[in-house]
Amino acid sequence: MKKNKINTYQLLVALFLLILSSCQDNSDPDLLFEDTPTVRIEKAIKELEESLQSSENGWKMTYFTDNTQLGGYTFLFDFISNSEVKMDSDFGTPDASKVSLYDITLGSTVKLTFTTKNVIHELSDGANSPDSDLVGQGYRGSFEFLYFKKEGEDILFKSNRDRDNIIRFTKATADDWTNLTTQNKAMLNDNIPNKPLKSVFRNLTIENNGQITVYDFSFNKNRRFATVTAITKDVAKKTLALEFHQHQMDLKLVQE
Incomplete structure (x- = not known):
C-alpha cells in the first residue's frame, strides 16, 4: 500500500x-x-513614411480607377515631411505649389490617406463625373490606399475603394514634373480632339501575326476611354482604357 x-x-x-x-x-x-504586434505596426508605419520621403523627385502613380470604363490618370507626389505633400496631375485642377496633408495609420492594414483636399480628391468626388452615366460615382477613385508591399524600389498599394486594384508608386524624375502638363495634357487636348473629320484618329489598325484588322475608333475624351468595333467581319468588339504620357498614347486592352 x-x-x-x-x-x-x-x-x-x-x-x-x-x-x-x-x-x-x-x-x-x-x-x-x-517584437510585439504594436512595435511591428509602428515599424511598418515608420518604414513607409521613410520610403515615401526617400525619393529625391517624389513618386509617380498611374491610376486606372476602373479600366472597364475609365482611362488612366497620372499623379505625382512629393512627400516633403511626415505629414505634408505636394502633388500634380494630368487630371482635374492641380496646383503643384499647394501643400496638403496626409497620414499613415493602421486600419485593416497600414493605410496612406490624403487627409486634406487636393486634386486626388477630385477622382473620388461623386459630384465630379465625366458624364451623366457616372453621376454619383464620379471617376470611381480613392484617396485612401492600403500598403501592400515593396517590389524593388516600387511601393505597391491597394485602393481602399476597390481592393482588387493594385496601384504602383514608382520613383519620379525631374522630367516627370516638367512633362506632366507640357506633354501629357497636350496629348489629350491637342492630338486627340473630338472632331469626326480627323479620320486618322477615328480608325485603329492592329496587326497580329501578319493579319491586319481595321477598327472603327470611338473615343470618349472625358473618360479617356475608347470603344473600337472591327470593320473586318467575325472580329470581336474591344474596349480600350487610355493613358497619356510624353509624346505618345498608350492603349491598354481591357476587354473583348
Missing part, C-alpha cells in the same frame, strides 16, 4: 513538470517575432 502511494506521488510530480515544460514552450505565435 505504501509503495502505491509513493508511485502516485512520483506520477503527480512528473505530470507537474510536463505541464510546466509545456507552458515554457516558445511555440506561441507571438514569440515567433522579435
Whole structure:
C-alpha cells in the first residue's frame, strides 16, 4: 500500500513538470517575432513614411480607377515631411505649389490617406463625373490606399475603394514634373480632339501575326476611354482604357 502511494506521488510530480515544460514552450505565435504586434505596426508605419520621403523627385502613380470604363490618370507626389505633400496631375485642377496633408495609420492594414483636399480628391468626388452615366460615382477613385508591399524600389498599394486594384508608386524624375502638363495634357487636348473629320484618329489598325484588322475608333475624351468595333467581319468588339504620357498614347486592352 505504501509503495502505491509513493508511485502516485512520483506520477503527480512528473505530470507537474510536463505541464510546466509545456507552458515554457516558445511555440506561441507571438514569440515567433522579435517584437510585439504594436512595435511591428509602428515599424511598418515608420518604414513607409521613410520610403515615401526617400525619393529625391517624389513618386509617380498611374491610376486606372476602373479600366472597364475609365482611362488612366497620372499623379505625382512629393512627400516633403511626415505629414505634408505636394502633388500634380494630368487630371482635374492641380496646383503643384499647394501643400496638403496626409497620414499613415493602421486600419485593416497600414493605410496612406490624403487627409486634406487636393486634386486626388477630385477622382473620388461623386459630384465630379465625366458624364451623366457616372453621376454619383464620379471617376470611381480613392484617396485612401492600403500598403501592400515593396517590389524593388516600387511601393505597391491597394485602393481602399476597390481592393482588387493594385496601384504602383514608382520613383519620379525631374522630367516627370516638367512633362506632366507640357506633354501629357497636350496629348489629350491637342492630338486627340473630338472632331469626326480627323479620320486618322477615328480608325485603329492592329496587326497580329501578319493579319491586319481595321477598327472603327470611338473615343470618349472625358473618360479617356475608347470603344473600337472591327470593320473586318467575325472580329470581336474591344474596349480600350487610355493613358497619356510624353509624346505618345498608350492603349491598354481591357476587354473583348
